[in-house]
Amino acid sequence: MVPQRVRDPPGSSVNSANNSQTSDVDAFLEAVRVAPGPAQRSVDIARQLVSEPTEAVLAALVKYEFELRDD
Amino acid sequence: MRFEFASAPSPDGRSLPVLPEIPNGPIVWIEGRNGIGKSLSVRLLDLASGGAPYASDPEAWRSLRSGTGVITIRASNGEEIAFRLDPEGWVDEPTRQAWDRLGSATIGGEPATRNQIRERLRVVRIAGEEGLARAIGSQFADLATEVDKLADRLGPGAEAADTSLDALLRLLEHAASDRAESAAADLADAERALEGAVVALDPASHRLSVVDRAIHAADSLEALTSRGPELTAQIEAATQELHEAHRRREEAVAELAATAASRPGSGVTKELERIEKLVARREKAADRAALEVTQLAGAARVEPSDQHVEEARAQIVRDLEIETARRGELARVDAVRAFLTRLLRLLEEAEDLDARAIVLEVSGQPITREVLQDAAQARRSVLDQTDIAQEVDATDERLRELVEQREALEAVATALTKLAHTRDMVRGALAQLDLLESGLAGAKGRFRVAREQLDAAVQDAERLTLKKQEAERALAALAEGFTEQELRDLIAAVETPIAELVSARDNLRQQVSDLGRARDDALRVVDACRLAAAEAQEEQDQSRETLASEPEWAWFRSAVGVGDWSAGWTDRVRSAVTQAREAVNATSRNVKGIADALRDVSAHVSDARALLGETPISQAVIAACEERVRIEFMSEAIRTALFHGAAVESVDLRNPSVSWKEDGLRVTRPFSAFSSGEQAFAYIRARIEQVRKRADEHLLLVLDEFSAFIAGDRRRLLNRLLNERIQAGAISQVVLIVPLSQDYVAAAAQAGDDASPVLARRAADVDRVGYFAEQAPS
Numbered sequence: 001m002v003p004q005r006v007r008d009p010p011g012s013s014v015n016s017a018n019n020s021q022t023s024d025v026d027a028f029l030e031a032v033r034v035a036p037g038p039a040q041r042s043v044d045i046a047r048q049l050v051s052e053p054t055e056a057v058l059a060a061l062v063k064y065e066f067e068l069r070d071d
Numbered sequence: 072m073r074f075e076f077a078s079a080p081s082p083d084g085r086s087l088p089v090l091p092e093i094p095n096g097p098i099v100w101i102e103g104r105n106g107i108g109k110s111l112s113v114r115l116l117d118l119a120s121g122g123a124p125y126a127s128d129p130e131a132w133r134s135l136r137s138g139t140g141v142i143t144i145r146a147s148n149g150e151e152i153a154f155r156l157d158p159e160g161w162v163d164e165p166t167r168q169a170w171d172r173l174g175s176a177t178i179g180g181e182p183a184t185r186n187q188i189r190e191r192l193r194v195v196r197i198a199g200e201e202g203l204a205r206a207i208g209s210q211f212a213d214l215a216t217e218v219d220k221l222a223d224r225l226g227p228g229a230e231a232a233d234t235s236l237d238a239l240l241r242l243l244e245h246a247a248s249d250r251a252e253s254a255a256a257d258l259a260d261a262e263r264a265l266e267g268a269v270v271a272l273d274p275a276s277h278r279l280s281v282v283d284r285a286i287h288a289a290d291s292l293e294a295l296t297s298r299g300p301e302l303t304a305q306i307e308a309a310t311q312e313l314h315e316a317h318r319r320r321e322e323a324v325a326e327l328a329a330t331a332a333s334r335p336g337s338g339v340t341k342e343l344e345r346i347e348k349l350v351a352r353r354e355k356a357a358d359r360a361a362l363e364v365t366q367l368a369g370a371a372r373v374e375p376s377d378q379h380v381e382e383a384r385a386q387i388v389r390d391l392e393i394e395t396a397r398r399g400e401l402a403r404v405d406a407v408r409a410f411l412t413r414l415l416r417l418l419e420e421a422e423d424l425d426a427r428a429i430v431l432e433v434s435g436q437p438i439t440r441e442v443l444q445d446a447a448q449a450r451r452s453v454l455d456q457t458d459i460a461q462e463v464d465a466t467d468e469r470l471r472e473l474v475e476q477r478e479a480l481e482a483v484a485t486a487l488t489k490l491a492h493t494r495d496m497v498r499g500a501l502a503q504l505d506l507l508e509s510g511l512a513g514a515k516g517r518f519r520v521a522r523e524q525l526d527a528a529v530q531d532a533e534r535l536t537l538k539k540q541e542a543e544r545a546l547a548a549l550a551e552g553f554t555e556q557e558l559r560d561l562i563a564a565v566e567t568p569i570a571e572l573v574s575a576r577d578n579l580r581q582q583v584s585d586l587g588r589a590r591d592d593a594l595r596v597v598d599a600c601r602l603a604a605a606e607a608q609e610e611q612d613q614s615r616e617t618l619a620s621e622p623e624w625a626w627f628r629s630a631v632g633v634g635d636w637s638a639g640w641t642d643r644v645r646s647a648v649t650q651a652r653e654a655v656n657a658t659s660r661n662v663k664g665i666a667d668a669l670r671d672v673s674a675h676v677s678d679a680r681a682l683l684g685e686t687p688i689s690q691a692v693i694a695a696c697e698e699r700v701r702i703e704f705m706s707e708a709i710r711t712a713l714f715h716g717a718a719v720e721s722v723d724l725r726n727p728s729v730s731w732k733e734d735g736l737r738v739t740r741p742f743s744a745f746s747s748g749e750q751a752f753a754y755i756r757a758r759i760e761q762v763r764k765r766a767d768e769h770l771l772l773v774l775d776e777f778s779a780f781i782a783g784d785r786r787r788l789l790n791r792l793l794n795e796r797i798q799a800g801a802i803s804q805v806v807l808i809v810p811l812s813q814d815y816v817a818a819a820a821q822a823g824d825d826a827s828p829v830l831a832r833r834a835a836d837v838d839r840v841g842y843f844a845e846q847a848p849s
Contacts, residue, residue: 025217031695032665037687042661045654046221049228055626058232061654063630065647 072148072192072769072804076112079140081158087111087139088841095148096846097797098790098805102812102833103842109808110198111135113773117194118173119144119154121185124196125165127212127673132165141174146192148769153177166216166670192769195762199777203754204727204742207700208677215669222662229659236652239627243648245607246614247641254607258600265593272586279579281565286572288553288561295555302546309539316535320528326521339511346504353497360490367486371479380484387477394473398466404459411451418444661688668692676727676742697722703757704729712753713745752785759792762802769803772796778809790847807847811837 033043048057076089088108093099103109114124125132136158144154156174170185177183178191198206244250368375373383418440424430426441438446553561567575615636618624631647634640668689674680683689704710704719717731723739730739745751755774764770772793796802819826819834826834836843 025214025221028214028695028699029218029221029665031698032691035691035694037691038657039661039665039688039691041654042658042688045658046225046662049232049655049658050221050224054228054231054235057228058235058651059626059630061651062627062647065650065654066631066644069643069647 072146072771074112074116075145075147076108076115076142077144078142081138081140085138085140087135089115089142090842091840092844093806094844094846096804098793098807098847099844100847101806101808101842101844102810103808103837104811107841109842110775113194113196113775113806113808115142115156116144116146116771117196117773119156119176119188120192120194121170121189122194123166123213123216126216127209127677129165132168133163136161136163146769150179150191152183152188152192153180166219166666190768192771193764194771194773196773196775197755197758198775199755202743203745203751205677206754206758207727207742208673208675210699211669211673211676211696215666215673218662218666218669222659222666225659225662229655232655233652236648236655239624239648240645240652242614242618242624243641243645245610246618246636247645248611248636248638249641251604251607251611254600254604258597258604261593261597261600265590265597268586268590268593272583272590275579275583275586279576279583282567282572282576282579285562285565285567286576288558289569289572291553292555292558292562295558299546302542305542306539306546309535309542313532313535313539316528316531320525320532323521323525323528326524329521339507343504343507343511346500346507350497350500350504353493353500357490357493357497360486360493364483364486364490367479367483371476371483373480373483375483375487377484377487380480380487384477384480384484387473387480391470391473391477394466394470398463398470401459401463401466404454408451408454411447411454414447415444415451418447664688665692669696672696672724676724682725693724697724700724700729703761706757706760708753708760709757712756713750756788756792759796762796764801764803770801771804771806772802773806773808775808776810777807778812793847805847811842815843 029043029047033040045057045061048060073095074093076091078086078089080086088106088111090101090103090108090112093101093112101109117124125135139158141158142154142156144156146152146154154174154176160172160174162168162172175182176185176188178187364375368380371380371383373379418424421440424440426444427439429437430440430443431438562569565572565575618627619633631644634644664686665688668686669692671680671683671689672693675682685693700722701719704713704722710716710719714729714731715733717733719729719731720737721730722728723730726741727743728739728741730737732738745754759772759774762770762772774789777789793802793805797805815830815834815837819830822830833843833845
């Protein structure tokens with residue numbers, strides 16, 4: 001049997017069908033984010049990469065690192 | 072919502088039982104035998120609607136995958152949602168199973184996405200047999216699945232970001248000054264090295280050439296002494312032979328001139344042409360004469376040959392004689408008739424002449440009057456009967472025809488004679504032509520011989536000239552253009568004894584060879600460095616231009632602005648981009664790490680598996696999980712049931728336990744200690760209270776294997792809770808699944824006709840499909 005691959009219609013949110021589960025995951029990720037460790041930045045970047053254009057994320061990342069190195 | 076299930080056997084004949092139906096209703100009670108697929112049906116529904124019921128139970132997943140064929144599920148509530156699950160394409164790891172690859176789904180007959188399904192239907196299953204630890208652990212497994220999905224969604228973006236940053240770093244590397252500067256420095260070094268190699272090589276080469284010349288001079292001097300006289304003799308001999316060859320050449324030239332003089336010149340050629348034209352003309356004339364003969368012979372109706380013409384002429388002559396004689400006879404007929412008439416008159420008038428009287432003698436034969444009269448009379452009768460005029464005309468006509476024919480034959484004969492003459496003329500011209508051509512051939516032959524002699528003489532002269540030149544060159548080579556004194560001077564110039572010259576040269580050759588190789592290597596290095604420097608400069612210019620103007624890098628320009636490409640600025644940018652790339656890659660790793668840590672914690676809490684080595688990420692995950700469980704435990708129902716109302720201070724998942732204060736003292740208990748029915752029930756109630764649907768989804772809450780909670784007050788409390796949640800709009804539908812509480816079939820049989828309708832229906836359903844489903848009382 002060939003599995004069907006059906007695309008969501010344009011404009012539909014990737015997360016719209018999973019709001020309750022997504023909010024549960026979001027809440028958990030937020031809890032992970034605030035815990036000490038490298039998770040904070042990774043969670044922030046992950047959220048940005050799934051919800052914003054890649055170039056915007058990269059611009060913010062590079063700008064942050066660049067300004068961090070401003071003498 | 073009503074649900075229908077059907078399963079087909081796998082290709083090897085295996086299949087798993089499923090419930091044929093879960094009826095519609097706010098709270099549906101399903102009581103059935105073990106092994107009929109109650110829990111399986113719910114798990115399949117959860118799986119099809121986008122859940123992950125096997126996330127923490129990979130063994131059950133693999134057993135399902137290999138134990139059944141296609142499974143179809145229909146969920147209808149006005150709108151029909153249909154699923155077709157085909158284990159053929161499922162992966163081994165349940166958390167890696169993509170929903171798209173489970174099979175297919177439709178809504179109202181149209182293909183549907185996972186999101187579209189999730190918008191309409193969600194299944195929450197709470198298993199009653201789970202203890203506190205397993206219930207908590209399974210939450211983390213569900214979270215791990217959701218984080219995995221986040222990681223999958225993150226993948227393309229992270230990969231694109233990494234690719235973009237990698238490309239940017241390469242551009243920055245090329246745009247940085249250090250590469251071009253380094254390449255320029257390398258080029259300068261290589262050029263200096265080349266200069267050094269050349270400086271070292273030149274004097275050695277010069278010394279070598281001097282020694283070489285000295286050695287050659289010594290060799291030349293020796294050769295000149297030993298071979299010079301021999302070569303001189305060769306030159307003299309060659310000179311004499313050459314002189315002889317020249318003489319023979321002169322003789323051959325003279326002979327050639329003589330034969331050329333007698334060779335037919337242009338006059339003979341012209342004569343040849345004239346005769347050839349004469350032949351052509353005469354042949355044409357012969358052709359015309361032949362044509363005339365043919366035409367005349369045709370007109371004369373005679374073969375065009377002398378013999379036939381002569382025979383025809385003879386015949387005509389004979390015919391002419393005959394016809395002429397005949398004509399003569401015809402011409403005499405009137406005269407004869409007239410004579411005969413006169414004779415007969417005379418005979419008639421001579422009446423007194425006796426009839427038997429002899430009137431004449433013909434050839435001595437006497438002829439009487441009677442006889443003569445009868446004969447004359449007969450003859451005149453004949454003549455009177457003859458149409459003389461017609462016969463004369465005919466004879467004249469034949470005579471004329473014969474004359475014409477004779478004239479035609481005469482013409483043919485004349486034409487034949489002319490043809491013969493013309494052919495004689497052609498033969499004569501051809502004979503002249505042959506004579507002329509044979510004369511020419513003879514002259515050509517003599518000329519050719521003279522020419523060959525000349526060529527041979529010339530070749531001899533050339534060969535001898537070469538031979539003489541070779542000998543002269545050899546003699547000159549011995550001295551290499553030097554005089555004997557000059558050779559002695561060359562030898563003296565090296566200030567080295569002649570006997571040591573060869574070894575000195577060998578050493579110098581080795582030295583020069585080594586230095587030459589070094590120079591060649593240095594030259595190659597210079598070429599390579601020059602090319603590299605040019606490439607580095609071009610790359611630098613192009614890379615800077617690209618970063619400054621290409622739309623693809625507009626985001627980069629917005630982040631760092633336009634720089635001066637100084638070393639400091641470039642280093643700063645490269646470091647920033649490198650670090651940004653590391654942050655992106657760390658994100659992918661850490662998100663996966665979060666999912667892995669969740670699975671690790673789930674297995675540790677649920678099944679007491681040892682935790683894997685901790686990382687900063689796993690520590691953050693454990694901390695978040697602990698806080699999550701602590702907040703969950705802080706619900707009033709759970710605090711009251713489990714902790715006597717106390718506030719939970721902390722949860723420790725490394726040693727699954729919870730801590731609170733009782734009477735001012737800190738109390739810590741492991742999860743396994745909370746095993747009483749009351750405590751488990753309280754936890755379950757809290758979990759039910761946490762379940763909340765979105766406004767437009769059908770949230771199906773399944774309480775599976777809840778027999779422990781249906782006894783006595785618990786059932787009443789549970790019912791009340793469920794109805795409250797439904798009426799509050801938090802839950803759409805509840806399905807309670809419990810094992811058979813009695814042997815309904817036996818009970819119905821025993822009751823016989825007295826069996827209540829409810830018992831009878833239950834017994835019939837259990838007997839038919841192994842379970843019954845009813846609306847639970849509110």
